[in-house]
Amino acid sequence: MMRCWLDRRGYRAGALTIAAGVALIACGGSSSSSGGGGETLQLTARNFSFSPTSLNVSPGAQVTVTFKNDGTTEHSFTASAVNTEVEADAGATKTASFTAPQSGTVSFHCKYHPSQMQGQIVVGSGGGQAPATTSTSGGGGY
Numbered sequence: 001m002m003r004c005w006l007d008r009r010g011y012r013a014g015a016l017t018i019a020a021g022v023a024l025i026a027c028g029g030s031s032s033s034s035g036g037g038g039e040t041l042q043l044t045a046r047n048f049s050f051s052p053t054s055l056n057v058s059p060g061a062q063v064t065v066t067f068k069n070d071g072t073t074e075h076s077f078t079a080s081a082v083n084t085e086v087e088a089d090a091g092a093t094k095t096a097s098f099t100a101p102q103s104g105t106v107s108f109h110c111k112y113h114p115s116q117m118q119g120q121i122v123v124g125s126g127g128g129q130a131p132a133t134t135s136t137s138g139g140g141g142y
């Protein structure tokens, strides 16, 4: 009698543990799967210019911009068409993300120096230059 009751309790506890484990696995699996189409752009701001000034993304891509300020004053990455703006102090690196449109060009600028600092993100592969990686360029002027 007593032994039978203990066995049942043990069985139930085991079943609950398994159920909890399955729930955890299902939850982790769904949240960690990336939706595909993620692209990262490297953009550097120097003293009153962006580098590069033309970037390419795929239509509808989830875009992450790594915006590095190599200059000596604050700059921003402002892309009004996709409601994205991020500001970086001198020497700082910030990230911004947005969803690319299906076609066309997303222009961006620095809100502090809008007439000097401009660039564009071209959707699709037609036109524009391939993103150049200019990582080693010493002399930040500190």
Ligand SMILES: [Cu+2]
Residues within 6 Å of the ligand: 048, 074, 075, 076, 110, 111, 112, 113, 117
């Ligand atoms: Cu600026």
